[in-house]
Amino acid sequence: MIRLLFLFCTVRAVKAIKWDAPKPYDPVWLASVQSHAPVPPLGETRFSCCFDDSDVEFRLFTRRNPFVYQVLKTNDSSNLRSSNFNFNNKVKVLAHGWLNHGDGPMPESIKEAYLNVSDLNIIVVDWGKPANVNYIWASYNVAMVGRLLTEFLNFLIGEGVSMDDVHLIGHSLGAHVVGIAGAYVKQGPIDTITGLDPALPLFTLGNKDARLDKHDARHVEVIHTCGGYLGFASPLGHIDFYPNGGTRQPGCGFDYRGLCAHNRAHMYFAESIISAVPFTAVRCVDYDELYYQGYCKGTGEKLIMGGFDIHYGKDGIYYLKTGAEKPFALGDVNP
Numbered sequence: 504m505i506r507l508l509f510l511f512c513t514v515r516a517v518k519a520i521k522w523d524a525p526k527p528y529d530p531v532w533l534a535s536v537q538s539h540a541p542v543p544p545l546g547e548t549r550f551s552c553c554f555d556d557s558d559v560e561f562r563l564f565t566r567r568n569p570f571v572y573q574v575l576k577t578n579d580s581s582n583l584r585s586s587n588f589n590f591n592n593k594v595k596v597l598a599h600g601w602l603n604h605g606d607g608p609m610p611e612s613i614k615e616a617y618l619n620v621s622d623l624n625i626i627v628v629d630w631g632k633p634a635n636v637n638y639i640w641a642s643y644n645v646a647m648v649g650r651l652l653t654e655f656l657n658f659l660i661g662e663g664v665s666m667d668d669v670h671l672i673g674h675s676l677g678a679h680v681v682g683i684a685g686a687y688v689k690q691g692p693i694d695t696i697t698g699l700d701p702a703l704p705l706f707t708l709g710n711k712d713a714r715l716d717k718h719d720a721r722h723v724e725v726i727h728t729c730g731g732y733l734g735f736a737s738p739l740g741h742i743d744f745y746p747n748g749g750t751r752q753p754g755c756g757f758d759y760r761g762l763c764a765h766n767r768a769h770m771y772f773a774e775s776i777i778s779a780v781p782f783t784a785v786r787c788v789d790y791d792e793l794y795y796q797g798y799c800k801g802t803g804e805k806l807i808m809g810g811f812d813i814h815y816g817k818d819g820i821y822y823l824k825t826g827a828e829k830p831f832a833l834g835d836v837n838p
């Protein structure tokens with residue numbers, strides 16, 4: 504509410520600004536997920552609901568088993584050694600979001616894209632049970648699932664996996680699962696985290712321990728597609744991409760609850776891994792340029808959103824346009 508008010512005032516004060524004021528999402532529904540206290544910081548009493556540790560599964564896929572997963576168990580060395588886990592290959596960990604599960608579209612499409620390009624150890628975190636409760640409980644469960652993932656990563660390190668080879672990718676609440684896991688890994692920092700429209704509701708900017716931020720890995724990239732509503736609008740990583748301004752997405756229609764825009768983040772990312780057409784983005788002067796205009800003219804510097812390779816050493820706020828339907832990438836069409 505404060506943000507909307509602020510935006511409204513600013514837009515009136517500054518002239519000649521092109522701003523497609525976003526239509527508000529269903530206010531009643533938003534209030535039901537946003538107006539509750541944030542999760543308590545780690546170290547305090549934690550609440551969680553409706554799951555046991557054994558409900559969180561780590562599912563391995565490789566080119567040897569692209570469709571049928573093998574379950575890896577924390578601290579079970581012989582199980583790891585007898586699986587298809589290949590110590591010479593890099594590790595991608597995929598964490599889905601609220602109301603989703605391990606065989607949902609987010610981990611599936613990204614797994615498929617990665618295995619198409621290269622042989623990797625893809626580990627899907629199935630936290631379907633703790634994620635399929637009401638939003639309030641699900642967001643409390645995030646911290647617990649993050650801790651379980653931390654233990655699992657500590658186990659992999661102990662077995663000889665280098666944190667330099669680990670890339671964590673999370674969508675929605677899953678972005679905070681991987682953020683928390685990254686922050687607490689014993690021999691961190693892990694190499695890279697990609698946050699796909701990290702969830703906003705219940706996660707406040709102030710409480711860094713309970714959400715993804717740039718200290719959770721050596722390199723943190725974020726794609727914002729429903730910012731300010733279901734996703735975080737403010738930059739959280741070293742690199743923050745704002746497709747179509749980062750709030751509403753073309754092809755999503757009225758998108759009453761913002762779920763369509765929220766899901767675009769993982770669709771863009773999955774496509775970017777295999778796409779021959781790049782998601783070329785332009786660098787904004789700063790977040791304010793994007794925030795007040797809804798787009799950026801660009802500083803001349805460009806960067807491709809997503810893709811197979813990681814943008815080590817880069818930083819900044821980037822804007823790009825996409826198409827309204829698959830394939831979404833438009834190439835280098837931005838100013």
Ligand SMILES: *[C@@H]1O[C@H](CO)[C@@H](O)[C@H](O)[C@H]1NC(C)=O
Pocket residue numbers: 577578654
């Ligand atoms: C794995 O081992 C570590 C270190 O011994 C221990 O702290 C942790 O609780 C164990 N986790 C599981 C799930 O067995």
Ligand SMILES: *[C@@H]1O[C@H](CO)[C@@H](O)[C@H](O)[C@H]1NC(C)=O
Pocket residue numbers: 618619620
């Ligand atoms: C990659 O995708 C192409 C096109 O869909 C498909 O023909 C090919 O079999 C895939 N390769 C692998 C290794 O999955």
